[in-house]
Amino acid sequence: MYYVDEDIYFEASEFANNLANEVSFYTDLPIYRVKCMHVKKYMQNIEDVDFLEIEFEEHLTELIIGSIAKIYGEVLITINKNTMYERKWFTTMHEVAHYFFDLITLEDGMSLSDMVTDEGYLPEDLPREYRANVTASILMANDEALAYAINKFKCYRSVCNYFYLSKAALQNRLVEHLVYVKNCTPQYAFSLVSNYRYSDGTQFKKIFFNRQDTVQISE
Structure with missing residues (x-):
C-alpha cells in the first residue's frame, strides 16, 4: 500500500x-x-x-x-x-x-x-x-523485539523467520523505522535495508543502533 x-x-x-x-x-x-x-x-x-x-x-x-x-x-x-x-x-x-x-x-x-x-x-x-x-x-516485531533480533541474528532471513515475517514485510518495517525514528530519507532508508538484506548489513546496523536519533541523515 x-x-x-x-x-x-x-x-x-x-x-x-x-x-x-x-x-x-x-x-x-x-x-x-x-x-x-x-x-x-x-x-x-x-x-x-x-x-x-x-x-x-x-x-x-x-x-x-x-x-x-x-x-x-x-x-x-x-x-x-x-x-x-x-x-x-x-x-x-x-x-x-x-x-x-x-x-x-x-x-x-x-x-x-x-x-x-x-x-x-x-x-x-x-x-x-x-x-x-x-x-x-x-x-x-515491536521496537524492543526488533532491536533484540537484529542484534542476535546474523542475517536478514533469520530475523524474518524469528518474527514469521515475509522478506517484503520486514523490509517495509525497517524502512519505516529508519525514516520515522532514525530520520533517514526514504531513498537512503531503502538503500540501508538493501545493504542488510543482500550484504553484510554493517552500514544498516550502524544507523539502526545509533542513539543520536535527532540527527538528520541524507543521501
Whole structure:
C-alpha cells in the first residue's frame, strides 16, 4: 500500500508498542520476546475475540485475506486459510488493529475486510488501512523485539523467520523505522535495508543502533 502519513505512523507505533507491553505483562515475558502468537492469545483471553481460519469461496479467495466482524455483539476475526503462513499472521495483527481503532464504527452484522490489493479500497479507506498495516507490522516485531533480533541474528532471513515475517514485510518495517525514528530519507532508508538484506548489513546496523536519533541523515 503506497500511503504515507507521519502522524498516523506515530499514532500506530505508540499504540502497538504499548499493547506489546501489556501483552508482556500478561504473558510474563520480557517485551523483546513478545511476538504475534502472544498478542493473539491476549486477544482471545483478555479481549474475548474469536479467531477462525476459513476457506473462502473461489471468487473471494483471491480478493480477501481476512476480515473482522461484529455478530450479535461478539467479535470474530477470520483469516483466509489459503494464504501463506507469514501473511496469515500479518493479517491477524492487521485485524487486531481494526479491533482497537475501528470496531466502534461497525454496527452489528457489519465487517471490515483486508483486501489482497489496494484496488479493493476506496481513497477514504487508505488512512485507516495504513494505520492497521503499521500497527500490524509493529505487533509482529515491536521496537524492543526488533532491536533484540537484529542484534542476535546474523542475517536478514533469520530475523524474518524469528518474527514469521515475509522478506517484503520486514523490509517495509525497517524502512519505516529508519525514516520515522532514525530520520533517514526514504531513498537512503531503502538503500540501508538493501545493504542488510543482500550484504553484510554493517552500514544498516550502524544507523539502526545509533542513539543520536535527532540527527538528520541524507543521501
